[in-house]
Amino acid sequence: MGKSSSASAAGSKKRKSKSGALTLGEVKTLGEELLSSRAHLNHAPTLLALLSPSAPLDLALEALISLQSFFVPLLPSIPSASADVAGVDADPELVFRSWLRKRFDELVAALVELALSPRSDEAIRDLALDALMDFVKSGKDGRFQSAIYHKFLHNLIHATDSIDPLLELLGPKYFKYADVCYFTYTSLDKIASSVGNKSTGSEKSGLHSGDDGSEDRSTIYVRNIYNTLAHIPTLDLQESKFDMWSTVGLSSKGKKNSSEDCSATYINKKLKSKFSKAWISFLKLPLPLDVYKEVLATIHQNLLDACLKSSYLPAYLAAAFTKRLSRLTLSVPPAGAIIIIALIHNLLRRHPSINFLVHWENGANDSEPSNESSQRKKVGADPFNNEECDPTKSGAMRSSLWEIDTLRHHYSPAVSRFVASLKNDLTVRAKTTEMRITDFSSGSYATVFRDEVRRRIKQVPLAFYRTTPICLFQESDFPGWSFRDQLKNKSETSVEGNGISTVYTSDSSPAKKLRLET
Incomplete structure (x- = not known):
């Protein structure tokens, strides 16, 4: 990163100053030069500046494609965010890696903004999400980059604008993978716990951000958590094989899983555990009335049958x-x-x-x-x-x-x-x-x-009886109960008076009176 990179940066500034703005051809040239040699590394900040919802769509798309192609092969050599940078000035390679780390963090932040911003075009939102998930999958040793994915979900939950367009992309494209669902539940569990602690602190201090008539931010976060959980389909846990997004599977550590860890039984157990923890953390939150009603209306589909599945x-x-x-x-x-x-x-x-x-x-x-x-x-x-x-x-x-x-x-x-x-x-x-x-x-x-x-009915109920009914209910339908005529035991009771005998019979009420001469 010496005179050549400085000259390259100066050249790009001259091109920009002459035309007032970069053209599509110039952006393509910057991307090709960035991919060709380290001498053109300073093209990366120029291309990163184009990753904005307000930038022209064609320029943003071209810059995103070039930056994604540049960083994917370098992901194994990029140090972690918590890596020790002591002695960076003494080693040119450490200087380069530290520079890569900063530029990559800027790229991830720009991709998250493009994916979440309501001003982003649908095409750039879709491509930004794919690039993020590509970085999640293409980490060291192919393991799932949970840190990048958690950062993305954290910004998703804390977004104040509608996240439905992004969830509509996430659902069919990525929530069908078992490892994506696993790390989604893991992150949502942590985020829900964090939101719950902040809500409790606000209640104790008497501070509410919705006092001016606007909606409380914690309420928005609760709705976002619920919407995300609701978009995760219930995976068929009886399957013998699960599709994975990353090559390693459910592991986010350096050690690869054994064949036993990749078995359906292991995945089934881990998914159930994370599913339960995420929903329990969410249900502990102070739910708004509309969210509470939605949970009650859909819990029979998502939470109850799955919870009672264990033998x-x-x-x-x-x-x-x-x-x-x-x-x-x-x-x-x-x-x-x-x-x-x-x-x-x-x-x-x-x-x-x-x-x-x-x-x-x-x-x-x-x-x-x-x-x-x-x-x-x-x-x-x-x-x-x-x-x-x-x-x-x-x-x-x-x-x-x-x-x-x-x-x-x-x-x-x-x-x-x-x-x-x-x-x-x-x-x-x-x-x-x-x-x-x-x-x-x-x-x-x-x-x-x-x-x-x-339905095609074979027998139509008719309004007549084949036999004359003698009772209102069948005793076989109500074991232990009797519906017999109370006057049956008094079928023939005579009352004599003035030479006339009256006999009560067990006919329909009232009983008939027969006048008999004595």
């Missing part, structure tokens, strides 16, 4: 969740009941130890002690306490899914049919698999009605 959950916990869900079916709309039935179906398949909860019409489980069996048969005595917060004290292990059994007579045919299929699926386990909860999550009154009117 290592204790039986009492699975039973308590199953009973609490089944109790909800008594008060939810038909679409909600269908989602709950699907969740219970998956729980019963994953945890065979709670199959005794299934309510069969004909009686008890032969494997149970007689006293427990008789207690379960007792109508109206459900030992489950729906208000108990402690699963161990809820009494779910001594209860049954009678709520699901009542849905066999639900007013919505879609619900009653689904319950019937649940019984059949649990009977023939080898031929059935778990249900995808997302297939039922978009249901509503409208969708249930639309599906029902499209």
